[in-house]
Amino acid sequence: MFKILSATGSYSTENTNADSQHIWVRLRIDIMQELTITGTSRNEASSLPATKAGQRPLHEMLTPFPFAYFTAALLTDIAYWRSDEVMWERFAVWLITGGLVMSALLAIVAIIDLIGGKQKPAGLRVLTYVVAVLVALFNVLIHSRDGYTAVVPTGMTLSAVVFVIMLAAISGGWALSHRRLGAKQ
Amino acid sequence: MINALKTALSGKSAHIAAMVVAVAGVGLSGCDDVGGDPARQIGAHPALPALQQYLLPPIWIAEPTAWGDDTPKAAKGLQVHALATGFQHPRSLYVLPNGDVLVVESNGPKAPIFRPKDLITGWVQWFAGAKAKDANRITLVRNNGAGVPELRTVFLDHLNSPFGVALVGHDLYVANTDSIMRYHYEDGQTKITDPGTKLTDLPGGPIDHHWTKSLVASPDGTKFYVGIGSNSNVGENGIAAEYERAAIWEVDRATGAHRIYASGVRNPTGLRFEPETGKLWAIANERDEIGPDLVPDYLTSVQDGGFYGWPYSYYGQHLDPRIQPQRPDLVAKTIVPDYALSSHVAPLGLAMSMGTALPEAYRHGAFVGEHGSWDRTPLNGYKVVFVPFSGGKPIGPAEDVVTGFLDVHDHARGRPVGLAVDQSGALLIADDVGNTVWRVSADRSTTALK
Numbered sequence: 001m002f003k004i005l006s007a008t009g010s011y012s013t014e015n016t017n018a019d020s021q022h023i024w025v026r027l028r029i030d031i032m033q034e035l036t037i038t039g040t041s042r043n044e045a046s047s048l049p050a051t052k053a054g055q056r057p058l059h060e061m062l063t064p065f066p067f068a069y070f071t072a073a074l075l076t077d078i079a080y081w082r083s084d085e086v087m088w089e090r091f092a093v094w095l096i097t098g099g100l101v102m103s104a105l106l107a108i109v110a111i112i113d114l115i116g117g118k119q120k121p122a123g124l125r126v127l128t129y130v131v132a133v134l135v136a137l138f139n140v141l142i143h144s145r146d147g148y149t150a151v152v153p154t155g156m157t158l159s160a161v162v163f164v165i166m167l168a169a170i171s172g173g174w175a176l177s178h179r180r181l182g183a184k185q
Numbered sequence: 186m187i188n189a190l191k192t193a194l195s196g197k198s199a200h201i202a203a204m205v206v207a208v209a210g211v212g213l214s215g216c217d218d219v220g221g222d223p224a225r226q227i228g229a230h231p232a233l234p235a236l237q238q239y240l241l242p243p244i245w246i247a248e249p250t251a252w253g254d255d256t257p258k259a260a261k262g263l264q265v266h267a268l269a270t271g272f273q274h275p276r277s278l279y280v281l282p283n284g285d286v287l288v289v290e291s292n293g294p295k296a297p298i299f300r301p302k303d304l305i306t307g308w309v310q311w312f313a314g315a316k317a318k319d320a321n322r323i324t325l326v327r328n329n330g331a332g333v334p335e336l337r338t339v340f341l342d343h344l345n346s347p348f349g350v351a352l353v354g355h356d357l358y359v360a361n362t363d364s365i366m367r368y369h370y371e372d373g374q375t376k377i378t379d380p381g382t383k384l385t386d387l388p389g390g391p392i393d394h395h396w397t398k399s400l401v402a403s404p405d406g407t408k409f410y411v412g413i414g415s416n417s418n419v420g421e422n423g424i425a426a427e428y429e430r431a432a433i434w435e436v437d438r439a440t441g442a443h444r445i446y447a448s449g450v451r452n453p454t455g456l457r458f459e460p461e462t463g464k465l466w467a468i469a470n471e472r473d474e475i476g477p478d479l480v481p482d483y484l485t486s487v488q489d490g491g492f493y494g495w496p497y498s499y500y501g502q503h504l505d506p507r508i509q510p511q512r513p514d515l516v517a518k519t520i521v522p523d524y525a526l527s528s529h530v531a532p533l534g535l536a537m538s539m540g541t542a543l544p545e546a547y548r549h550g551a552f553v554g555e556h557g558s559w560d561r562t563p564l565n566g567y568k569v570v571f572v573p574f575s576g577g578k579p580i581g582p583a584e585d586v587v588t589g590f591l592d593v594h595d596h597a598r599g600r601p602v603g604l605a606v607d608q609s610g611a612l613l614i615a616d617d618v619g620n621t622v623w624r625v626s627a628d629r630s631t632t633a634l635k
Contacts, residue, residue, distance in 0.1 A: 084509050084510060086423040092302070093300050139240060144302040145238060145242075146421050146474055147418075147421045147505075147507030148507050173431065
């Protein structure tokens with residue numbers, strides 16, 4: 001766990017020109033990680049050497065995409081529910097599809113990360129993320145029904161469930177793996 | 186499942202797409218989605234099971250295969266021969282007064298992709314041979330009386346997904362998917378030279394989900410009745426896309442002006458006047474994806490100003506939850522169709538038996554060409570049936586007239602579409618998979634005994 005914290009720390013220091021918004025976002029991530037990481041002292045973490053570029057897991061770049069797609073799908077579902085306007089329903093099913101496509105890419109890249117040997121899966125978070133994607137797969141089928149019942153009530157409920165599960169999965173950061181202890185820095 | 190995978194991998198089956206979908210959702214689909222006996226849904230009072238909604242909608246179109254030397258199988262007392270073959274997706278037929286047969290070779294316009302599902306549907310249709318190039322033409326076949334064509338010409342070309350044809354006097358009307366065109370026609374003419382005049386526009390693109398525009402002229406020739414299919418299964422493209430659709434139009438022949446004669450008919454694919462009473466009858470394709478036995482397609486007389494339910498309800502007040510907002514005012518006045526043909530048979534051809542030279546049993550009634558189901562297990566339709574009439578109303582169960590479109594492996598050698606009665610009184614069947622026009626006549630060996 002502390003390796004990720006150190007990675008995030010190094011990320012901060014490498015981008016000294018970042019605007020205040022970026023710093024704010026990063027700060028928020030740091031706080032979230034702080035909340036999830038227990039039994040690791042701040043000192044111990046920050047005493048580790050700064051991570052060099054290329055040592056962060058690649059899949060971390062892709063983890064936000066499904067979350068963003070599925071969140072947008074929830075919003076468009078709500079828009080459809082309130083308006084009966086089919087445009088929102090179509091947005092929703094494409095967004096869920098997009099989220100699933102990105103999830104597939106994410107899975108491929110995550111496997112590449114593991115093959116690299118420096119990463120190991122962060123068990124509970126990977127499991128939570130996978131459950132969210134499976135529910136989304138179920139949801140795209142519900143959303144492929146014709147008309148109102150593609151969204152209300154089942155589709156919209158599932159979109160909300162996906163959102164909550166995925167929020168839990170990524171609340172500790174975008175990486176779904178941690179560095180193997182003893183892996184070369 | 187393993188067998189299913191093997192089948193899919195061997196590429197030998199039209200179930201491929203369905204299998205891929207099924208594999209993608211292993212364990213998510215119920216296996217109790219098998220339809221019951223279609224006979225329970227034929228007639229005035231079809232059994233209607235409870236509505237079910239799918240996680241994985243079933244897709245099963247019979248894979249096309251060749252006829253070889255075989256032909257469809259006719260009921261006792263009838264025989265079948267190919268009138269002509271080698272057409273390009275023949276969809277409807279019209280017999281001119283001199284006996285010439287017009288074969289409308291047509292296919293739908295390109296379907297838009299609105300949802301990921303549309304990609305999969307397009308793929309499945311391609312496997313089922315439903316994506317044949319649109320010939321957009323009418324071919325004339327001249328019959329020498331013995332059922333053997335002596336002449337075949339391109340009668341009219343460069344049309345736009347044509348379907349309905351009607352001749353009034355010397356004016357030949359063709360219902361394209363987006364307009365009714367008028368052409369001057371002289372008796373015996375084998376090629377139309379007139380560039381054509383538009384009588385009226387019809388609802389065409391941009392979606393044009395149900396594209397076939399059936400057409401019939403009133404017996405006095407002053408009005409046309411035009412079947413305009415819906416723009417969706419059940420309103421999922423928005424109710425605005427259904428403006429003046431899912432309806433039977435009455436078009437004035439002199440002016441081209443139209444009014445909605447009847448509405449709430451999802452896809453009225455065939456219109457004919459019943460000879461005894463002079464009433465307008467229609468066949469209609471009902472909605473999909475709420476079960477193998479919902480909703481039965483039907484044959485019905487068409488009442489002026491009548492509303493037949495789509496998309497809000499079916500068979501009277503059976504509400505469809507997939508459409509929102511609902512319209513209780515329309516549901517309250519929904520007419521129950523006269524005669525159910527059973528679910529998903531896809532009736533696409535209607536011919537009244539007026540003037541047939543077929544045996545007595547087929548003299549009073551309606552022939553219906555059932556293209557066959559694409560979303561039902563087991564398959565349903567894929568045959569031509571006869572509904573006996575008396576006093577202008579159906580009086581008994583539909584009888585199979587021509588079958589054998591499916592082989593023993595449930596592969597489709599052909600699929601019946603448009604029907605017509607030719608000058609000699611034989612029944613003609615357009616087959617848009619076998620690309621053939623079949624001619625059904627009285628079996629000489631049995632008629633000789635009479």
